[in-house]
Amino acid sequence: MNTHFLTWGPIQISIANLVIIGIGLALFALAIALPFPKGRKRP
Amino acid sequence: MTSHVEHASTWTGRLRDRFFGALPPDKLLPEEQPAYVASWIYVFGVATIAALAFVIGSGLVLTLEGPLWYHSSSVGHYVNSVHLWSVELFFLFMVVHLWGKFWMAAWRGRRAATWITGAICFLASVGTAFTGYVMQTNFDAQWISTQAKDGLNSVGIGAWFNVLDLGQMLLFHVALLPLVLGGITVWHVLLVRKHGVVPPIDAREEETTS
């Protein structure tokens, strides 16, 4: 089984997990930064 | 809000009035939101629920042919893959939703219960996922269960919750915990509908005409 891990000091993390965490952080940043469609005003 | 001519005199009537008093139809299913609900961060709650729908749906399909089906059937294996990826997305979206709610301090304005039920949803999800991992009937399940038992035994929980007992774990995962998690999720969403989406920090009183 080909498994890929990164080691940095005491931290060992799989590439797959790192990608998931990276996507989560990216989604959060994009969600806050990207403009949201304006809606019709309602009384 | 409609008001009844007489006060309800039955349990049914009082229950109805209490529920629909707090959550009249136009609060349960409103067509509008405050103007400040204008960010993509707000879609992560519903995205979490959508992912949960696929977790439960794929889980239900997996139950149709029993817990060992997916090892020997390519269709079963695909459904297992759907179950795995919907779980990964479920946690991913839930965590982004949680981050957003923290930075918005969404517990303000008497919304502490919304935060608390949300936090419990997270914890219940971790527990439900755990029972899923130990009922995989494969090497991963063998390793996870024999490791997890040490943590649970060390605080006395293992004497009652035996992760090596496939039957117990299976029933927890498929019956007990989904019901608990589903119930708390519904409660969480109803609280959001009841209190409304939290206003911005330091929002000021404004005229009602915009």
Place this chain on the structure above:
Amino acid sequence: MSTDLASRPWTGANREYDLAKELVVALLVVGALVIGLAFAFGSPDEPSITLQTWAKAAPADFVSTAAAELAGTSGTATYGPPYNSAADGQTIGPLNLQKLGGVRIPVDTAQAFVVGPLHRQVGTAEVTAALSAWDAASADQQASWAGAYSDAIAAEPDGDYTKVATGDYGPAPALSAGLLAAAQAGGLDGALGAQGQFFSTDYTYPLLFLADGAYLEDQARAQHLGGDQWGMMNETGNYPGQSWLWLYTFWYQIEPFSSSDNADAWVWGLMMVLTLGFVLVPFIPGVRSIPRWIPVHRLIWRDYYRNHPRKT
């Protein structure tokens, strides 16, 4: 909270927001993602290790485990609650929650893992005689035989049970070898779990026995699933695992937990406290003010703040 505007129903400007449509779109988008990811990447499913696999791949490890079960020196045999009273278990300072749980899943390792299953097989004359000798002996005699055999195996450089020094091991070698033969033939899987019953959905016995050996852990460590490898977060193969467990497994990687006999209890205790903190954030001074001090919210609500500038 100055005016506590937040606790009153919103009377300001509104916008159209279609919740039902949002849910449908979410289901379609998430559905497409899930269907696509499952199709592209599939899912892992490493086959379970049967007792037969273990016995054939690592017979020396199997026999030394069997001997330790007979001797009462294996991990399970010396565990303490909930399996036995051989130890008091882990503590958090003066608190012994493991013992409080009680011995609710009693396991007599010699009987459950070795002698019992061998009695339920049609054995060789040698095994049958060994069983008779074992059953007739006192507990002290059994411990003496099995303990000596177990020590002799450990003393052998390769752990090779066929080359142990001569000694007074009684029927322990024959019982261990008999169990190995039964396992290699496939006769132990199922038998160890069912324990003479017809139906069984409880795998406590075979899992405890398997985990007492080194083979299971060797396979796990090869895939970075070990406790000191952040294994709790990982999945077999190249798949994403349980990244949400990062904080739980983190403590096991650092002192004082990494070298403590009570690591499990301490980590659980610590995580229970942190979990309570997480649930009760709205009530914790300081923590609940972090969003005010680090104003990420000014980005989220930038349109609102632009339209409602602060009065100077």
